[in-house]
Amino acid sequence: MKTTKVSFFVLTLVLLLVTGLSGWAGGASATEANSGKTYVIGTDITFAPFEFQDANGDFVGIDMDLMAAIAKDQNFKYEIKALGFNAAVQALESNQVDGVIAGMSITDERKKVFDFSEAYYPSGVVMGISANNDTVKSYEDLRGQKVAVKTGTAGYNFAESIASEYGFTIVPFEDSAQMYLDVITGNSIACFEDQPVLAYGVKQNNGLKIVTKKEEGDSYGFAVSKGKNQELLQMFDAGLVNIKASGEYDQILEKYVGDNAPTAGETSRWENVQNSLPALFKGLGNTLLYTIVSLFFAFIIGLIFGFMKVGQNKVLRGIATVFVDVFRGIPLIVLAFFIYFGIPQAFGFTMPLFLAAILTLSLNAGAYVTEIIRGGIQSIDPGQLEAARSLGLPYRKAMMKIVIPQAIRVMIPSFINQMVITLKDTSILSVIGLVELTQSGKIVIARTFTSFDIWLTVAVMYLIVIITLTKVADYLEVRVRRG
Secondary structure, three states: OHHHHHHHHHHHHHHHHHHHHHHHHHHHHHHHHHOOOEEEEEEOOEEOOOEEEOOOOOEEOHHHHHHHHHHHHHOOEEEEEEOOHHHHHHHHHOOOOOEEOOOOEOOHHHHOOEEEOOOOEOOEEEEEEEOOOOOOOOHHHHOOOEEEEEOOOHHHHHHHHHHHHHOOEEEEEOOHHHHHHHHHOOOOOEEEEEHHHHHHHHHOOOOEEEOOOOEEOOOEOOEEEOOOOHHHHHHHHHHHHHHHHHOHHHHHHHHHHOOOOOOOOOOOHHHHHHHHHHHHHHHHHHHHHHHHHHHHHHHHHHHHHHHHHHOOOHHHHHHHHHHHHHHHHOOHHHHHHHHHHHHHHHHOOOOOHHHHHHHHHHHHHHHHHHHHHHHHHHOOOHHHHHHHHHOOOOHHHHHHHHHHHHHHHHHHHHHHHHHHHHHHHHHHHHHHOOOOHHHHHHHHHHHHOOHHHHHHHHHHHHHHHHHHHHHHHHHHHHHHHHO
16 A cells, blocks of 8 residues: 555656646747747757857857748748757757758768758868967878867768878867867867868967868758658748848858958957856856756655665665666766657657756756665664654654654765755756856857866856855754754
């Protein structure tokens, strides 16, 4: 009977968690759906000049302006979902987005999985080296060296195709800013990047220079899943034809890669940091929000499975043990990919990013909270519980009145530690497109190319928040112990 009641309670809690968070995260989308379909478009906002975020926090770039112009011409609604290139492609594969526009090269391999629009920009790969490097002039100079590339790009494919011929080692990175920094710091001797992207970066004083002619490569296209959203694909192609005919297409290109395209202004390092603070504070707010909400649910999960682990029912103890082993054993990044990409693809539904992030953090932290509660309860001398039972107190009352109050004092330091760990773990979820503090830093760097200043600012912000929370928690711990 006890097993049935507890199982029913756990099931009810999980259902409330899923439905509640889905409603919270998806309420606005449901309203939009009632007024006509809104297409969700995935993109990578660290790929200037095609997609990046300006100082005002707006999505700009060739791809963003093209999407806006085509949507206006064809009269359809869309929502941009900034994920990063690899995450955007996975989101399209798992039907989390309706389309992707992210400087995505049209290749034969990708055509097997996606349907592409007509090419909207001809690209090609060039090699970049540090602006202070005067020794590397051709591919022959790469022999025995390391070369930085961005995963999933034409630059990566080209580097892979000539690596054995010229005898260099490939070092992969997730975004262009990291790749550039690796070359500037001398860890890699060169990098391969799409010509318009690297040329734009050089114009913005990213610390590199181009030393080779453009290798002809695949053109960029707008992508949808194979056989799906064909009406969106047709509207994109029709709109592209119209904006080319009207001259708007040429105006967009001229704006970002023309002779009169803006260059980096003379801005001091402190001014760059000041201009970036609004975006970073917004990211910090998201970090705190996800931390608080996920810890709330992690605590509930920990309570349920923690008491199951120290209970007298062997079946419940076994279930709790499996839960802890599974969610402590799976790396957080793998769990995030599985929940956000794997489950929706397997069962054919769309999962809100908010829900995926909260589930990932809650399940991971919940497994650790379970062990904190188990350890705290089992650290109390069993003789106290036995003495209480011998005096006639029921098991539950003895636990609540004698064991739990003492166990809480033991658990507090571990709870504080878990709070700090969960706050820092939010940064890992940037891989699925969560725009928290770390992802905000990446987005700012993609625009400003000031890695040292921005990462120092981000580190200081994390440090201030964590020290503040730790001090508050320490104060509460002292109050509880005295009480």
